[in-house]
Amino acid sequence: MRISNAIDIPESELTERFLRADGPGGQHVNRTESAVELRFDVAHSPSLPDAVRARVLARHDRRLTDDGVLVIQARRFRDQARNREDARERLAEIIRASLTPPRKRVATKPTRASKERRLAGKKLRGGVKRNRARPQDDA
Numbered sequence: 001m002r003i004s005n006a007i008d009i010p011e012s013e014l015t016e017r018f019l020r021a022d023g024p025g026g027q028h029v030n031r032t033e034s035a036v037e038l039r040f041d042v043a044h045s046p047s048l049p050d051a052v053r054a055r056v057l058a059r060h061d062r063r064l065t066d067d068g069v070l071v072i073q074a075r076r077f078r079d080q081a082r083n084r085e086d087a088r089e090r091l092a093e094i095i096r097a098s099l100t101p102p103r104k105r106v107a108t109k110p111t112r113a114s115k116e117r118r119l120a121g122k123k124l125r126g127g128v129k130r131n132r133a134r135p136q137d138d139a
């Protein structure tokens with residue numbers, strides 16, 4: 001499976017399991033296994049460069065198991081072939097998203113005007129709360 005010019009994942013590293021999908025389809029859906037569960041062992045894959053592997057594992061993705069296996073379930077379509085293609089494309093998207101390192105955040109300081117706006121807003125809010133706490137005398 002081709003991810004980019006530098007990364008190519010062989011079929012032997014992908015594990016597919018076919019399940020019965022839920023959703024529309026009538027009686028036919030109860031007999032066919034059209035949903036696909038694609039498993040890819042990110043932690044032990046020799047196909048991924050170390051930097052990409054670290055970025056994929058660093059994602060806080062619920063599809064990633066504690067052992068570093070990425071589990072993708074595809075059940076969007078009614079036929080197995082399209083679900084297989086969908087699962088593989090989603091895997092490729094996850095890995096492609098991890099190809100580029102995240103940009104470093106440049107620390108900035110708030111401007112003087114933004115500090116003054118913040119303090120003015122706090123003073124205004126405090127006044128609203130102060131007036132709410134003490135009822136005014138009408139006499």
